[in-house]
Amino acid sequence: MIDILMATYNGEKYVSEQIESIINQTYSDWKLFIRDDGSKDNTLSVIKEYANKYPEKIVVIEDGKRGLGAKLNFAELMKYSKNDYCMFADQDDFWINEKIQLTFDEMKRLEEKYSKNTPILVHTDLKVVDSNLNILNESFWEYQKLDANKRALNNLLVQNNITGCTMMMNRKLMEMSINIPQGCIMHDWWIGLVASCFGQIGIVNKQTMLYRQHGGNEVGAHNYKSLKYYTSKLSNVNKITKSINDTLVQAKSFYDVYKNDLTKEQKNTLIEFYSLKDKGLIGRKASVVKNKFYKNGLARNIGYFIFI
Structure with a gap:
């Protein structure tokens, strides 16, 4: 069942x-x-x-x-x-x-x-x-x-x-x-x-x-091809920053819950990711490239690389 x-x-x-x-x-x-x-x-x-x-x-x-x-x-x-x-x-x-x-x-x-x-x-x-x-x-x-x-x-x-x-x-x-x-x-x-x-x-x-899609969705779908999608994203830098920080918090939570079961490689990946907030500007961007912390699509990755 x-x-x-x-x-x-x-x-x-x-x-x-x-x-x-x-x-x-x-x-x-x-x-x-x-x-x-x-x-x-x-x-x-x-x-x-x-x-x-x-x-x-x-x-x-x-x-x-x-x-x-x-x-x-x-x-x-x-x-x-x-x-x-x-x-x-x-x-x-x-x-x-x-x-x-x-x-x-x-x-x-x-x-x-x-x-x-x-x-x-x-x-x-x-x-x-x-x-x-x-x-x-x-x-x-x-x-x-x-x-x-x-x-x-x-x-x-x-x-x-x-x-x-x-x-x-x-x-x-x-x-x-x-x-x-x-x-x-x-x-x-x-x-x-x-x-x-x-x-x-x-x-x-x-x-x-x-x-x-009815305007009250908890998450919802957005047209990735539309100009409105990008202008709405870029209009609120604080929201972008919070979104990125939330992923780092989630990664740290995940590491804390499962650290005894993770492989060494998985631990390193998680640590590299949630530690991005502790690195300087160049260090963050270098870690993104080194670990291939990439999103879906070129435009998203360009935006992510700029704001990370």
Whole structure:
């Protein structure tokens, strides 16, 4: 069985469509756990109606905790997953009906190749859509200019190219990732780092869901080709600096959690990265080049090299 973990907050407008898209999956051996983070609208009432209608398939978690935010909401949900496989679901997307099956097929292939004791993550591409599910771009990876094949630690430390709502984890990866600290930026990024260091990352080069953009997204998609994307980025230097510093804090947190399990090379990479803040201007840039701390795309790397 596959556990599906859905985090909700003020999502009454779209959550019904998302739940229906999960119910209509071609693969049916799943259980959906939904945890609301203290919605002020009717989200909780909506999800409870579905839980009452499908009591064997849908569980609403009410633990009294509120205002955790997306990453810690998902972290709480992970504690309830007891089956061999787990997926994340956002409240406002729409799953194409073969999403689970396509992802699970790749997971089984990788487990046959590397064994079930290997931490394995599988993720897919997405279609970017507007609030009414009209397609804005057929490929999120193309829209954002992301290279899903960049799975090495030095790349994932700098930029995440794994979208949590497309992910599937096996039990081994879940067990290694479950204690997500405050220092991580987002849960999917942290889990991707774990899989990169200790296991395998698989890719399904297909769009398995509609990634809805409506102005209230926790993260969202941005058109990498647009001038607006770059002007908005460059208009706030403090935001750029904070974003870079957050990756260094995350790397230090990761090192602290897993230092006893890391290889010497992995330790050196992490130390080189989170120590960038302690180096002078020339030293930082030299370390970036030496360790190939590169983002996706030339323009991003130029910007990163300037502000690091």
